[in-house]
Amino acid sequence: MKDKREIIREEMAMRGKILEILKEGAKTVPEVATALGRPTEEVMFWMMAMRKYGLIEETEEMTEDGYYKYRLKEGRK
Amino acid sequence: MKKYDVLIVGAGIAGMETALNLGDMGYKVLLVEREPSIGGKMILLSKVFPTLDCASCISTPKMAATANHPNIHLMTSSEVKEVSRKNGNFRARVFRRAVFVDPAKCTGCQECEFACTVAVPDEFNFGLVARRAAFIPFPQAVPKKAVIERAGTSPCSFACPTYIKAHGYISLARSGKFEEAFHLIMEDAPLVGSLGRACYAPCEGECTRGLLEGPLPIRRIKRFIAEYYYSRHPEPEYGPPEKRNGKRVAVVGSGPAGLSAAYFLARNGYEVTVFEAQAEPGGMLRYALPSYRLPRDVVSRDVKNITALGVEIKTNHRVESLKKLREEGYHAVFLAVGTWKARKMGIEGENLRGVVDSIDFLKRVSEGESFDLAGKTVLVVGGGNVAIDAARVARRLGASRVVVQYRRSEKEMPAFRWEVEEAEEEGVEFQYLKNPVRFIGEDGQLREVESIRMRLGEPDESGRRRPIPVEGSEERMRVDFVVLAIGLKPSTSPFQDEIELNKNGTVKVNPTTLQTSLPYVFAGGDAVLGPSTMVEAMGQGKRAAFFIDRFLRGEDLQEAEFEYKLPPAKKEEVLSRQLTHTRLNPVKKKLLPPEERIKDFREVELPMTQEEVLYSSARCLDCGICSECHQCILACPADAIDFSQKAQEFEVEAEAVVVSQGFKLFPAERKPRYGFGRFFNVINAMQMDRLLAPTRPYNTILRPSDGKVPENIAYVLCTGSRDRTVNNPICSQICCMYSIKQAQLLMGALPLADITVYYMDIRAFGKGYEEFFQQASDMGVQFIKGRVAKIEEKEDGNLLLHYEDIENGGVKKVAEHDLVVLSVGLLPNPEITRIFKDEKLELDEFYWVKQVEEDVSPARTSLEGVFVAGTAAGPKDIPDSILTAGAASAEVAAYIESKRRGR
Numbered sequence: 001m002k003d004k005r006e007i008i009r010e011e012m013a014m015r016g017k018i019l020e021i022l023k024e025g026a027k028t029v030p031e032v033a034t035a036l037g038r039p040t041e042e043v044m045f046w047m048m049a050m051r052k053y054g055l056i057e058e059t060e061e062m063t064e065d066g067y068y069k070y071r072l073k074e075g076r077k
Numbered sequence: 078m079k080k081y082d083v084l085i086v087g088a089g090i091a092g093m094e095t096a097l098n099l100g101d102m103g104y105k106v107l108l109v110e111r112e113p114s115i116g117g118k119m120i121l122l123s124k125v126f127p128t129l130d131c132a133s134c135i136s137t138p139k140m141a142a143t144a145n146h147p148n149i150h151l152m153t154s155s156e157v158k159e160v161s162r163k164n165g166n167f168r169a170r171v172f173r174r175a176v177f178v179d180p181a182k183c184t185g186c187q188e189c190e191f192a193c194t195v196a197v198p199d200e201f202n203f204g205l206v207a208r209r210a211a212f213i214p215f216p217q218a219v220p221k222k223a224v225i226e227r228a229g230t231s232p233c234s235f236a237c238p239t240y241i242k243a244h245g246y247i248s249l250a251r252s253g254k255f256e257e258a259f260h261l262i263m264e265d266a267p268l269v270g271s272l273g274r275a276c277y278a279p280c281e282g283e284c285t286r287g288l289l290e291g292p293l294p295i296r297r298i299k300r301f302i303a304e305y306y307y308s309r310h311p312e313p314e315y316g317p318p319e320k321r322n323g324k325r326v327a328v329v330g331s332g333p334a335g336l337s338a339a340y341f342l343a344r345n346g347y348e349v350t351v352f353e354a355q356a357e358p359g360g361m362l363r364y365a366l367p368s369y370r371l372p373r374d375v376v377s378r379d380v381k382n383i384t385a386l387g388v389e390i391k392t393n394h395r396v397e398s399l400k401k402l403r404e405e406g407y408h409a410v411f412l413a414v415g416t417w418k419a420r421k422m423g424i425e426g427e428n429l430r431g432v433v434d435s436i437d438f439l440k441r442v443s444e445g446e447s448f449d450l451a452g453k454t455v456l457v458v459g460g461g462n463v464a465i466d467a468a469r470v471a472r473r474l475g476a477s478r479v480v481v482q483y484r485r486s487e488k489e490m491p492a493f494r495w496e497v498e499e500a501e502e503e504g505v506e507f508q509y510l511k512n513p514v515r516f517i518g519e520d521g522q523l524r525e526v527e528s529i530r531m532r533l534g535e536p537d538e539s540g541r542r543r544p545i546p547v548e549g550s551e552e553r554m555r556v557d558f559v560v561l562a563i564g565l566k567p568s569t570s571p572f573q574d575e576i577e578l579n580k581n582g583t584v585k586v587n588p589t590t591l592q593t594s595l596p597y598v599f600a601g602g603d604a605v606l607g608p609s610t611m612v613e614a615m616g617q618g619k620r621a622a623f624f625i626d627r628f629l630r631g632e633d634l635q636e637a638e639f640e641y642k643l644p645p646a647k648k649e650e651v652l653s654r655q656l657t658h659t660r661l662n663p664v665k666k667k668l669l670p671p672e673e674r675i676k677d678f679r680e681v682e683l684p685m686t687q688e689e690v691l692y693s694s695a696r697c698l699d700c701g702i703c704s705e706c707h708q709c710i711l712a713c714p715a716d717a718i719d720f721s722q723k724a725q726e727f728e729v730e731a732e733a734v735v736v737s738q739g740f741k742l743f744p745a746e747r748k749p750r751y752g753f754g755r756f757f758n759v760i761n762a763m764q765m766d767r768l769l770a771p772t773r774p775y776n777t778i779l780r781p782s783d784g785k786v787p788e789n790i791a792y793v794l795c796t797g798s799r800d801r802t803v804n805n806p807i808c809s810q811i812c813c814m815y816s817i818k819q820a821q822l823l824m825g826a827l828p829l830a831d832i833t834v835y836y837m838d839i840r841a842f843g844k845g846y847e848e849f850f851q852q853a854s855d856m857g858v859q860f861i862k863g864r865v866a867k868i869e870e871k872e873d874g875n876l877l878l879h880y881e882d883i884e885n886g887g888v889k890k891v892a893e894h895d896l897v898v899l900s901v902g903l904l905p906n907p908e909i910t911r912i913f914k915d916e917k918l919e920l921d922e923f924y925w926v927k928q929v930e931e932d933v934s935p936a937r938t939s940l941e942g943v944f945v946a947g948t949a950a951g952p953k954d955i956p957d958s959i960l961t962a963g964a965a966s967a968e969v970a971a972y973i974e975s976k977r978r979g980r
Contacts, residue, residue, distance in 0.1 A: 001755055002152035003655035004198060008207045011196040013251045013695035029784035040874075041757045047784070048775050049207035053191055058776040066786040068776060 002042070011046045014038075018046060019055065019072065026059050026069035081107040084169055084731035086157050086909065087501040089117020090136065090955060091947020091962040092737035093143045099964030100148035104973065107729055108143065108170055110153045114218035116140050117739055119202060121215065123769035125955050126818040127849035133217055133771065140219040141673055154224060158726075160734060160916040165976070166478045167731045167942065169912075175722040176224035177703075179213075182717035185221035187213060192712035194248040197226070199774070203764045205781060206774035208606045210703040211718075216772050225718070226710065229646035231701035233280035233295060238616035240640050241265045241272075243280040243295050244697065248704035249696035250298055253901065259306035260766070261707055262299065266615050267340040268333060270307060270375040271362050273300030274682075274838050276612050277493065285648045285700050290642070291663040294685070294693055301690045307378050317387030322346040324764070327407040329396045332360020333611045334413035334602025336383050337618025337626070342411075343386035345626050350407070351388060354395040356444075358417055361603075362611065364440040365463070365469050368678045373443075397571040399598050409625045411880070412572065412584060412593070412600040413618065416565035416608050422458070426516025427561070431523030435459070442470055450558060451475035456526055458482050458513055459562030460490040461608075465497060467560040468505045472675045476558070478720035479505045482529050482543040493829055495666075499681070502671040512544065514551060516559060526556050560615035565608045583607055590624040590634045591617060599625055640720055661696045664689045676850050687848040732976065733969045736918070736926060736961070737946040738823050738909045743797030743805065743901040750867040751899055757782035758874050759897045761796075762815055769822050780896055783875040787830060787896035790823060791878055792816045793865045794836040798902025798952075807923055809902035809954040813840050816900045817850055820858040835860045835880055843954065855926070863890075868897060903952040916940055936965035942976075 014036070021027065021035045033043040047070055050056045057073040083099050084091050087109035096108045097813045106114070106496055119125075120140065122132035140630050144151055148309050155173040162168070178189075193209035201208070201215045229235075231244035240264055249258035262269045274297050284292030326342050328335045331353040339349045346638050359376045383570050384390060396402065402410050419434030421427060435457075442448065455471040460483035481500070483490055486509050490497065497507065508535035510531045517525040530550035567582040577585040577594040585599040586591055591599045601617030603609055620639055652658070667675070667683040674681050685693070710718045745753035752759045760768075768778045780787050794816055798809035813836070820832045839860070841847040854860060862883045869877040871893070878892045905924040910917065919927040919939035925952045926945045931936050936944040946965035947958040 001657065002659055003657045004204055005655050006657075006659060008196050008198055009697075009699060010695055011207055012194055012248065013691055016253045033783075041781065044757075044781055044784050045207065045780075048205075048906065049196060051776065052206055052774065053209075062786060067784055068779075068786075 004045075007042045007045050008049070010042070011049050014046045015050060017057065018043075020048065022056060022070065022072050026071035028063060028067035028069050032068065032070075078728050078730055080730045081105045081735045082731065082973060083735060084157070084167065084729065084868050085109070085402055085735040085737060086912070087111075087117070087738035087949070088115035088143065088153075089739045089947060090139070091738065091949070091965075092117070092118045092735070093139050094959050094962035095737060095946045095969070096143055096149050096410040096970040097139070097146060098963060098970060100146045102970055103964070104148060104970070106149045107171075107731065108149055108151050109155050109157050110151070111156050112214065113176065113222070113224045114214045114220070115151065115153065116217070116219065117141060118763070119764070119955060120217055121770065123765050123771075123822060124818060125336045126814045127845040129821070137217050138199060140217070144219045145203045145720035147428065153220065155601075157912050159914050160912050162916075164532070167728050167734055168264050168733075169729045169731065170678045170805075171729060173725045173727070175724045177227065177718065177720055177722050178223045178225060179567060179717045179719050179722075180220060180222045182715045183222040184715050184717075184726050185213060185223070185680060186714065187223070187716060188712040189223050189225075189709035189718065192708040193251050194254070194706045194708060195702060195714050197444045197699070197702060202767050202774040203761070205760075205767060206845055211709045223717070225703050227643060227701055228650070229701050229704045230703065230889055231699075232283035232645045232648065233293075234701070235642060235645040236279040237265075238279070238610075238613045239266050239619050240616070240642065241280075241484070242705040242707070244699070244701060244704040245706035245919075246302060247293060247295065247298060247694045247697045248699070248706050249708070250302060250690055251697065253691065254732055256309075257708065258302045262302065263382065263750070264707070265619065266377040266612070267337060268362070268611070268615065269299065269382070270303040270379045271333070271371055272296070273303045273613060274375060275362070275366055275371045277610050279612070283645075284653070285651045285698050286696055287654065288648060289658055290459045292659055293666060293668070297666070297685050297692055298690050301685050301687070303375075304684060307684060310593045311378070313381055315385055318344060318346050320346050324348065324349070325406055325899065326409045326411065326625060327352060327396075327402045328411045328413065329355060330360060330392055330413035330602070330604070331358035332413060332415050332602060332614060333362060334614035334618040334621075335360065335411065336380065336503060337615040338411045338413065338601065338622045339388045340386065341622030342385045342625060343383070345622070345631075347626075349388045351390040351391045352394045352396045353390055356392055358392060364443045365436060367439065368443070369469070369674065369681045370466070370467045371475070372497055372680055378853065397596060399572055399575045401599060405822045408597065409551065410598045411618070411621050412576075412598055412604060412626060413602040413614070414604045415605040417568045418566040419561065420564035420566055422513065422561060424513060424515050426518055426523070428683050429516055429518040429523040430521050431557060432516055432559045432561065433516070435463045435560050436903045438467055438560050438564060439463070439470065442474070448474050448558075452477045453557035454478040454480070454555060455558045455560065456480050456482060456513070456554070456556045457560045458560055459490055460485065461562060461564075462492045462496055463565070464560075464562035465500050467502050467562050469503055471558070472503050472505060473678055479507060480508055482508045482511045482513065483529070484510065485541060486510055486533060495638070503675050504671070510544070511761065512546070512714070514546075517553070521558065525553050526559065527551050527553050534708055542594055553975050565603075567604045567607065569604055581607065583603060587641070591621045592628070592634065594625065597628070599628075604723045631862070641723075642808075643701070648700070651698055651700045655775060663696070664693050684813075692702070733972050734910050734943045735946055735965055735969060736943065736949050737965075738906045738949050740903040740948040740952065741906055743803070743904050745899045745901050747795055748899075751796065751865070751897075752870060752876070756868065756870040756876060758870075758876055758895065759899065762812065762819065762898055762900045766815070769826065778823065782872065785895070786827065788827075789831045789894045789895040790833070790893070790898065791876070791898055791900045792820065792832070792834040793850075794834060794900045796899040796901045799837070800902075802878050805902055805923075806905060807952070808840060810840070811902040811954050812902060814843070814846055814849065814954065816898070817853045817858070819898065821853050821856060824856045824858065831859065832857075833861060835863055835865050835878070836863050837862070843956075879942045905947065906949065909949065913940065913943075918943060921951075923951075925949070934968060935961060936968040942972060944972075975977045
């Protein structure tokens, strides 16, 4: 199992790619993971940190499968 | 030494409450907290049981009152290192860590956090999300001031002779911030392109990743950064500084040392003139380094970084008197004339036509002179990098055979191994343990060389084994051209009557300040070090500029501290931060094919792609944690970031001590059968409390594995408590109730979710606890009596719980859940005993601080004058913690008053 610290460290390198993917529109964590070709648990760390630091935000509605979608947030780059 | 009435160690709810009580009574209290914020664990909780009051709403006013109380002096990010007794009172050493932020200036705006380029696990969210190296612990932190986490200087940055923040630009590069990376390098060195091409990269030798699959290609990443920037900015973006100080400095020599000094002096407002004897600036970079390693246009663009500041470079201008420069109005001089004189072998035939020295040869080739070596045999004598350069240049000039003779073995050869390998690929032959004894010519023209075999004796003063000729082993070889690359000497002879020189011709300087025997003259680079590397020379130029500035401002040079660095981060500690390291192979260096290389002077090394740079920089282990990328400095609107801040130690006196250091959570990894740390959807209860708190790490309660809202959540009670297998046989006293609290909150937040609590027995002993339990049951929380034997993970992240259903005949069952919460127990924090010098603070049989008279004096410990409050003495809930704080305050007051009255 990949160490959590290692996954978290990768966030900085993955941010640009995730922002690029979300330019197409709001996506769930599994959808971004598929687009990136990376495991969902890793993408979860990256997207939640990006949300914490104001780069993305959740949409209001949850999907039928129980996921939130995330979109680009205006303001921070 | 500051005197207090009471020293309190630990500022959780019990420590704060004790401090407030005593402060209100008029006692002067020093409250020391290890974390950057007070509040302990309570401030991180969602609600308290059984009232379901908001934990923050209770804690925050207490925290504010503590921080603002006139009788409480609060020290965060601090630790009590030692407590001893003297004259009836306690003496304590308190250590305050450097946090690299001036708390008086910091407004808590978080801009540094947003700008920071290093992500680490957020311990205040128990690893569920990342925080930054620059951070404010949590939104309600008191004091709400940023701190920067540093574990030393990253070894790569520490190794750099000019202290380029290698870790900093790597962290910027991995974020795709290449322009910012360029600007960061420019803070320490102006010749970014040249370094990216030809630096010997001591940083890479120290890279911790070198202990895994191989170091990061730090130099090649720098090259990419320089090319990225230069392709977008053919000219520098800046001009001369607006503020000039009216003082003039002459720099003699435009090599890396001189250019570096000129750059830093000009940035400081000095009028700088560089005098260069050659036709173009750059020194050895332009004239000695072959262009297949360092293209000349790169040197020229680098030089613009200096001249853009208004530095004038006078070429074809040889300086031979320092005093004359003084007479011309220069207030100070930096002498960086390099090593342009070649050493001689002192053997027969050295003056024949066809025998040249390496520096002469390389310089003339750089100037465009065409040596006709086509089809000829060339001998290069020497084993350093210059010898290898000369040999490879000879191949490019058409020599059919190039032989390098070196008098020691390959092992002692000072040239870098990769340079030797590249030379070998290009067809250069190496003859080790061989040395010329004479050159033989006809009509003044070289024809042959006579060499002798050598053997190695004992080590000489350089530490290398001394080469000894083997008599009678002489042999001859026909050669057409010989390049002597046996060493270079400083070009300092014109100044020998003005400043003191060493025996080897280098300039005698104060090694710290680089000041010479003539006070207004400073010297550096190869003229001081002897033949060195580009980056060492640049480091000297930067150092000289620092001390010249102080000299010209009339400051004491000995008092000035140049480039304070934290000690290097320890590599073994860096590696031990992770349990596993994914293998990430380094990107191999790409070179032109050897047969292509020798056709001309085209650059041999091919650049990295952007994707390769991103991959390579993402391999960085963030050794020092903070990378020193300096984005926080740029982002901070209050100018509060201070990388020069140092740790401090204080000695204080107090009449009484209260230990209230709290507890540790049971690390659930110690129950491997439950999969914590292996299965992302197995979390501990503190993590669930964070998910439930208003300042939660996610937008709502989500599964860490994929962001799904959980529908079927299980609680496993007594994880790591009442469990002799983990040496913690006692009840945690709170895990039943906090689990029921969370279950109720989850029922409210996720009305459709099923909540199941697996328990041994519910201990609802406090006021209102039984009702609280019944209420949860009535809300639909399912309680199953039975120990969970193990947890397995399914492919979709769901979890299978194997348990014994005790109330239904003890049958073994398996249940599926999509999130499991381990209700972990509490462990003691016995490290507190170490601070007491010469006496022992006793612990009870379970390692909690011993209450020696629990029934009548619950705060008393085994040491007179030392009291305990909160969970330091054993597991308890918040109301009980506050009660013990009240008891401790009263007992401390009674003790002090009694002592003062001599009773």
